[in-house]
Amino acid sequence: MLAETICSAVSAAGLGIAAVTAYRKRFLAATRIAAYSLVPIGLVLTGVVEWVSNIAFKPSVWLGFGVLGVAWLLFMITRAVERRGVGTRKERRAAARAAQSDAVAPAASAPSLGAGTPAVQPRAKAKPKQQTAAPGEDFSDIEAILKKHGI
Template identity: 35%
Template sequence: MTAIICMALSALGVVIAVTTASRGRFRAALRWLAVALVPTGLYLTGLVTVFRNIGTTLADWGSHLVFDPKVWVGVVMLCATVLLLLATGVRAGRGRRRGKEQGEVPARGGKPGTPPGRAAGAALPARSEAPTADLGDFSDVEEILKRRGI
C-alpha cells in the first residue's frame, strides 16, 4: 500500500511538472520534477518505514511520558542536573579559561586585562588631532554624543 501511495504522489508531481513546462516555465518544472522524485526515492531506500517507526516510537514514548511515573522521575532528575550545572557556574568557568588562552595574561607586573607586551605604566599612543576624520559616516553620531555630554 505504501508503494502505491508513493508512486501516485510521484506521478502527480510529474504531471504538474509537465503542465508547468508546457507553459514555458522550465525552471519551475525542473523543481516540480525534483520534488516528484522524493516520495518514490524515500520508498525505494526504505526510509518511509524508518520514518514510520520513528513516529510510532515517539508516540509510544509520549503516551508513556504522560502515564508512567518512572518517566516523570527521569524527567525530574534531568531537570535537577541542568539546574545544578547552571547553579555551579559551568559557563562562567569556561569563560575565564578561554580568556586566559587568548592572551589576556598580565605581562610583567601589568594589571589583568592589559594587552600582552604593554607594561602597566606605559603611555598610550598619541591620538590624532582630528578624531572624526577616520569615522566617516559616524561623525554626526559623535556630535550628538558630545552635545549630550557622553
C-alpha cells in the first residue's frame, strides 16, 4: 500500500513538472517528462509494484537469494580448482602415467619439413643452421604476402 502511494505521488509530481515545462513552450521536453512520470503509475496498475514489494519484504525470498549465491560461489570455486589442475591423487597419478608413456608412432606426430620430398628417400644429415637475419631485416616473405593481396 505504501509503495503504491509513493508511486502515485511521483507520477503526480512528474505530471506537474511536465505541465510547467509545457507552459514554458518546451513541448518536446514536457512530453518526455510526462512519459517518464506515467511509468510508476503504470507499474502500480499492472501489479508489478506489489510483486516487487512482496519479494523485497519476505525473508524466505532473501534466504533463497542467499542459497543461490552460495551455489554460484561453489560453482566458481570448483571451476577455479579445476583450472589449476588440482585433482584427486588418482587423477594426478593417471596424468603422470599418461605423460610418461611414449607415443605409439613418434614420427607420425613430427611436423613435415619438406613439402615435395618423397617418403621413400632417406633423409640426409642435418645441415648446420644458417645465421638468421637480425629481427627486422628480412621482410621478403611479408612483402610477398602484401603484394599477393595487392597492398
